[in-house]
Amino acid sequence: MEDLVERLARGNVTEVKVMLASIALALAVYQLVLIAVCYGKVRPPFLASRPAGLAHRTSGDAIAVIMVVVAVICLSYFGFEDDATVHVVAATALLVVLAVKVAVLRVFHGASRLLPLLGSSVFVLLAITWVTSAGMYFADN
């Protein structure tokens, strides 16, 4: 798996990871805007609640795929490093909360009142995960 990841990234595994994580974070910020429109907190004249909600769900699916790809790259290539405890904890919690959110959306509709809390948690955990990996990378370089 490690060889496959290295071959796919042409040796630039860290850079590919940083790029994908940055895309996920940028889209997550946009997700906040879309969900604010969806819940009627913001009412722009050019975007209604329903299409904003659909766009939120569609780009959310894309972010989820990116996160899983980054997690696979991270685990198979870097593993659990001792000096990255905050990153490991935040990333693990992120995947768990994301899985719960997807389960609430697709299966447990009765718990949909938890979605704002779950969504906010996903955003905060994604931000912490990004800062402790990609953010550190940019700071070091």
Next chain:
Amino acid sequence: MSDRPSHARQMVGSLLVAVAIVVVTIVVVTAKFGPTSAAEREAAEERQEERLKLQEDIEKARQDRLEEERRGRD
């Protein structure tokens, strides 16, 4: 009657904004990385180190040879 575009158009527009955000992120992050891939840079640094080591080895061998020649003369 509202003059808003249809829901389908709004949805497509929202997704195009998402695509634009992805493109801008790729451009910004790539600019931070620089034009050369990290793997190529590391390989070049490795080659440079090997060249320096080889030069040092040649120089050391030359010094040893000169030292031996001097001892032979003495």
